[in-house]
Amino acid sequence: MSRSRVVILGAGVAGHTSAAYLKKWLGREADIIVISPRPDYNWIPSNIWVGVGLLKPSQVTFALPPVYARKGITFHQAKATVLHPEGEGEDATPFIEAESTLEGHLGELLRIPYDYLINATGPKLAFEATPGLGPKGHSLSVCTAPHALEASNALDEAVARMKKGDRQRFLVGTGHGTCTCQGAAFEYIVNLEFELRARGVRDRADITYLSNEYELGDFGMGGIHIRRGGWVTPSNIFTESLFAERGLRWVTQAHVKGLEAGCANLEFLSGEDGEERFDLAMLLPPFKGVGLKALDRQGADITERLFAPSGFMKVDADYQAKPFESWRASDWPHTYQSPAYRNLFAAGIAFAPPHPVSRPRQSPKGTNITPAPPRTGMPSAMIGKAVAHSIADMIRGAEKPTQTASMAEMGAACVASAGANPFRGTAASIIVFPIVPDFERYPEYGRDMNHTFGEIGLAGHWIKILLHHLFIYKAKMLAFWSFIPE
Amino acid sequence: MVTEYSSFEQGRRAQGFFATKPTPFTKFLRTSILFQMVRFLVINIKMIKVIRKSHG
Numbered sequence: 001m002s003r004s005r006v007v008i009l010g011a012g013v014a015g016h017t018s019a020a021y022l023k024k025w026l027g028r029e030a031d032i033i034v035i036s037p038r039p040d041y042n043w044i045p046s047n048i049w050v051g052v053g054l055l056k057p058s059q060v061t062f063a064l065p066p067v068y069a070r071k072g073i074t075f076h077q078a079k080a081t082v083l084h085p086e087g088e089g090e091d092a093t094p095f096i097e098a099e100s101t102l103e104g105h106l107g108e109l110l111r112i113p114y115d116y117l118i119n120a121t122g123p124k125l126a127f128e129a130t131p132g133l134g135p136k137g138h139s140l141s142v143c144t145a146p147h148a149l150e151a152s153n154a155l156d157e158a159v160a161r162m163k164k165g166d167r168q169r170f171l172v173g174t175g176h177g178t179c180t181c182q183g184a185a186f187e188y189i190v191n192l193e194f195e196l197r198a199r200g201v202r203d204r205a206d207i208t209y210l211s212n213e214y215e216l217g218d219f220g221m222g223g224i225h226i227r228r229g230g231w232v233t234p235s236n237i238f239t240e241s242l243f244a245e246r247g248l249r250w251v252t253q254a255h256v257k258g259l260e261a262g263c264a265n266l267e268f269l270s271g272e273d274g275e276e277r278f279d280l281a282m283l284l285p286p287f288k289g290v291g292l293k294a295l296d297r298q299g300a301d302i303t304e305r306l307f308a309p310s311g312f313m314k315v316d317a318d319y320q321a322k323p324f325e326s327w328r329a330s331d332w333p334h335t336y337q338s339p340a341y342r343n344l345f346a347a348g349i350a351f352a353p354p355h356p357v358s359r360p361r362q363s364p365k366g367t368n369i370t371p372a373p374p375r376t377g378m379p380s381a382m383i384g385k386a387v388a389h390s391i392a393d394m395i396r397g398a399e400k401p402t403q404t405a406s407m408a409e410m411g412a413a414c415v416a417s418a419g420a421n422p423f424r425g426t427a428a429s430i431i432v433f434p435i436v437p438d439f440e441r442y443p444e445y446g447r448d449m450n451h452t453f454g455e456i457g458l459a460g461h462w463i464k465i466l467l468h469h470l471f472i473y474k475a476k477m478l479a480f481w482s483f484i485p486e
Numbered sequence: 487m488v489t490e491y492s493s494f495e496q497g498r499r500a501q502g503f504f505a506t507k508p509t510p511f512t513k514f515l516r517t518s519i520l521f522q523m524v525r526f527l528v529i530n531i532k533m534i535k536v537i538r539k540s541h542g
Contacts, residue, residue: 244502
């Protein structure tokens with residue numbers, strides 16, 4: 001009997017976790033094949049520190065091919081393009097088409113058969129959704145290590161101008177009405193402010209947070225409530241306090257219509273237009289699926305059957321359109337198996353969420369200004385591990401997935417740096433359970449108040465440093481890596 | 487001497503005026519090494535509990 005082949009698209013948190021556990025659990029029983037357009041692993045949460053010049057890109061990335069070679073995982077540096085879940089013509093073996101991105105083999109077509117496939121491609125950074133957005137336009141980003149390095153260089157130039165006596169305007173936030181990842185923008189702005197103070201130029205900086213959130217602290221999760229100091233406090237109070245303490249201005253309910261050099265043109269939820277002028281802007285893009293196509297055995301396009309219009313893959317979620325009041329925690333996927341093909345799964349950001357978590361809102365002009373749901377590192381890793389476990393069991397004879405990892409049944413720990421210094425730094429340590437609120441189980445706030453928690457302090461910064469080293473160690477699959485929890 | 491604020495600065499000050507702000511003692515605790523060592527343990531225990539609960 002030939003060995004099973006498990007192909008994983010993407011080597012980010014979800015894909016890499018899946019590959020590592022599949023190899024650990026299946027050993028020689030299966031060939032584990034990873035396809036990723038980039039040869040590096042990037043611990044994305046630490047990109048923030050690259051973006052303010054505290055770390056180099058080499059400290060948040062490492063080369064994957066030597067790690068995979070050591071562990072016996074096959075790696076192809078290529079971009080997956082077309083999925084053939086039924087095979088082609090007479091041959092019913094499913095396969096994936098990919099284009100090589102390896103220097104010297106650019107554009108070469110690969111055709112890789114599989115028995116099981118995990119789509120863990122992560123998001124496409126859709127800068128094109130807003131004219132002028134992104135490093136090729138008029139704003140910066142910290143979504144990748146090279147982007148973060150550009151942001152750091154631009155910050156150095158701005159600081160140099162400030163040291164000559166110029167005043168500088170910084171604009172940090174979301175670059176479109178449907179962005180997610182407000183947490184990253186939050187971390188960047190508070191780190192930026194801390195760094196400007198450390199460099200002695202804070203008094204010449206006007207720093208503004210620009211967000212598509214209805215209120216500060218929404219974070220695409222509809223906000224959270226924290227029990228602390230004898231009060232249950234909503235996250236908008238928590239976030240406003242942090243911003244007010246640091247002298248940061250904030251603008252919410254904003255969609256960025258377009259960017260010109262030094263100016264962001266806005267549309268607000270109220271329907272009014274506005275603008276924010278800046279000297280340096282770090283604005284996050286919205287996320288989309290990477291644009292995988294799918295063809296059936298006859299070559300007919302079945303992309304719409306497998307993928308949502310956003311490009312993310314449909315899995316075992318309830319995608320039926322219904323009003324906000326009818327949304328249920330149980331709408332969220334459990335096994336991440338495609339309803340169309342039993343050997344097809346999506347993990348991490350690549351799966352299509354059934355609906356936002358924050359209440360959807362539109363401006364009178366019909367512009368959607370609603371944060372998309374967050375899918376950070378911890379849930380991505382837990383989903384990747386659960387999917388890997390299910391596939392390992394199915395290879396060994398299970399009829400269906402054996403593991404679940406619903407975001408409505410798992411918590412997340414988020415440590416948002418608010419200034420990086422081992423003695424003077426702070427970070428906001430936030431724990432939520434569950435990530436997607438469940439108002440049937442927890443009627444008042446949607447979350448278990450005994451496990452939902454937040455505080456700011458130096459301890460958070462120490463934890464952030466600890467997590468940085470632990471998770472890079474784990475991703476390198478060094479001794480006892482699997483003892484480190486997701 | 488009368489300080490003249492720009493309209494931007496006036497707006498910023500008004501926005502932050504109604505926000506909750508930490509007292510000097512709270513700020514001290516946030517970076518107090520001894521207190522934060524205790525918080526480090528407490529936060530880690532809380533995180534481990536949530537991880538264990540999430541893994542089912």
